[in-house]
Amino acid sequence: MSTFLNTDMVALILMCAVATFATRIGGYMLMARMKSIPPRLVAALNAVPAAVLTTLVAPAFYAGEIDIKIAMAVALVIGLRFSVMPMLLAGWCIVMVFRHLL
Amino acid sequence: MSSNSDFAEGLRGAFPIMASAAPFAVLFGAVAIANGQTVAEAALMSATVFAGASQLVGIELFGHKVQPWLIVLSVLAVNFRHILYSAAIARFISHFTPLQKIIGFHLLTDPQFAQSVQRGESGKKVSFAWYLGFGVMIFVPWVTLTVAGGIFGRLVGDPRMIGIDVLLPIYFMEMVLGFRRKAGFLPIVVVSALASVLAYRYVGSPWHVSIGAVAGVALAAFLPSATAGAEEPVE
Numbered sequence: 189m190s191t192f193l194n195t196d197m198v199a200l201i202l203m204c205a206v207a208t209f210a211t212r213i214g215g216y217m218l219m220a221r222m223k224s225i226p227p228r229l230v231a232a233l234n235a236v237p238a239a240v241l242t243t244l245v246a247p248a249f250y251a252g253e254i255d256i257k258i259a260m261a262v263a264l265v266i267g268l269r270f271s272v273m274p275m276l277l278a279g280w281c282i283v284m285v286f287r288h289l290l
Numbered sequence: 291m292s293s294n295s296d297f298a299e300g301l302r303g304a305f306p307i308m309a310s311a312a313p314f315a316v317l318f319g320a321v322a323i324a325n326g327q328t329v330a331e332a333a334l335m336s337a338t339v340f341a342g343a344s345q346l347v348g349i350e351l352f353g354h355k356v357q358p359w360l361i362v363l364s365v366l367a368v369n370f371r372h373i374l375y376s377a378a379i380a381r382f383i384s385h386f387t388p389l390q391k392i393i394g395f396h397l398l399t400d401p402q403f404a405q406s407v408q409r410g411e412s413g414k415k416v417s418f419a420w421y422l423g424f425g426v427m428i429f430v431p432w433v434t435l436t437v438a439g440g441i442f443g444r445l446v447g448d449p450r451m452i453g454i455d456v457l458l459p460i461y462f463m464e465m466v467l468g469f470r471r472k473a474g475f476l477p478i479v480v481v482s483a484l485a486s487v488l489a490y491r492y493v494g495s496p497w498h499v500s501i502g503a504v505a506g507v508a509l510a511a512f513l514p515s516a517t518a519g520a521e522e523p524v525e
Contacts (some may be wrong), residue, residue: 192330197477200358201311201331203396204348205338207366212395215377224446231473232507236370237343238469241462243499244347245410247490256456263460272464273313277348279460285347 257288293419298422307401310322313341316433317457319439321346324449325353329440336436340396340429343465350458358498364499375403382410383421397425402442422471473515482506 249260259279269277310313315336322332327349337344344365351361375398383406386394402425423492446452469475486502493501 191507192328192382193456194328194331196358197331198328198334200352200361201335201338202461203358204335204344204365205409207362208339208341208369208372210343211366211369211372212376212398213391215503216374216380216391216395216475216519218373218376219380219404228511228516230423231372231513232511233374234472235366235507235510236503238472238475238476239510240347240364240367240499241343241466242482242484242502242506243502245459245466246487246502247495247498248414248462250461250487253339256459259456260459260463263314263463267464267467275460275464279456280453283456285451287375288448 255283258286259283296417297423300425301427301478303405303420304401304424304427304467309426311342311428312431312435314346314461315435316439316442317454317461318342318345318349319436319441320443320446320449320454321353321458322349322436323440323443324454326350327352327440329437329444332440333433333437336433337429339365340432341365341369341372341399342432343462346458346461351496351499356499360496360500367503371400372398372403372524374493375400379403379410379438381404382416386418386421394418394421394425397421397429399425399428399429420499425448474513477513478506479511 245260249257253262259282262282263275263279266278318336319329319332322345323329324337327335335345335348337380339348339405346362347368348365351364356364378393379398383391383394402421405424406416406421443454449455464477482502482505486498489501490498495517
């Protein structure tokens with residue numbers, strides 16, 4: 189480990205922390221000001237996490253090697269029935285088999 | 291009513307949640323090291339951001355050498371749901387002092403929100419002692435296990451050899467699947483997926499994140515379901 193805390197990294201982390209705290213207090217502040225939020229805005233806000241997370245999944249599949257592609261496809265099928273742990277375990281086993289046994 | 295027993299009840303209530311979140315704290319620590327953070331930086335991030343999914347998103351983008359402002363924006367985007375939480379929780383914690391509110395909002399995670407609303411709606415008082423006990427039981431192990439994961443990650447070295455790189459996309463996939471009963475889920479995800487892959491191919495990383503997300507969110511605002519019963523801010 190070259191450095192304990194890098195200034196740029198700490199600044200980035202703290203900016204992420206401020207952004208996160210803003211979301212945690214934002215709704216409260218908003219409620220104090222207005223009684224209701226427009227439904228289209230609520231629908232848009234509701235869609236933000238799924239939309240953002242999808243952009244981390246789809247290109248990873250697209251750009252991934254064959255081991256990643258198979259692991260993600262199997263995890264998706266498992267995910268329709270089971271929770272996150274079986275998905276991670278199956279995906280992990282598949283890439284480990286590809287990388288160490290095949 | 292005793293605030294000590296409320297605090298203890300909070301600690302006990304959060305224990306199973308902490309146990310299920312524990313592997314992700316270890317995972318975050320290990321991935322943070324693999325993507326260039328130090329153990330101290332990973333711990334600082336766990337303590338100050340304290341939002342698992344967004345931490346993993348942030349560290350993933352950092353590994354891709356994405357510009358800082360886009361990392362902050364993506365963390366903000368993943369954490370956007372907290373706005374709905376703090377709006378929905380307002381009526382139960384309006385009796386907190388300002389300092390208690392600041393501490394309380396920092397500890398506002400998905401389970402903290404769900405349990406607080408459940409407690410408030412069942413007629414029990416959401417006391418600060420209970421709220422703090424619940425939050426502390428998640429916060430302290432979260433930071434501690436990040437350090438443990440980071441130390442483990444440093445010992446291992448190459449993350450590919452132990453297959454760490456496949457875990458994040460699958461973890462994010464599970465989170466996406468978690469929204470699958472929401473209104474407009476399929477069209478939003480399909481549009482975000484297509485837009486992000488096209489942007490990845492033709493514009494380049496990291497623009498695929500913002501382009502894909504904006505496409506999905508814009509669609510959500512204009513779907514017919516947007517104006518029908520969309521008020522419920524639940525996950």
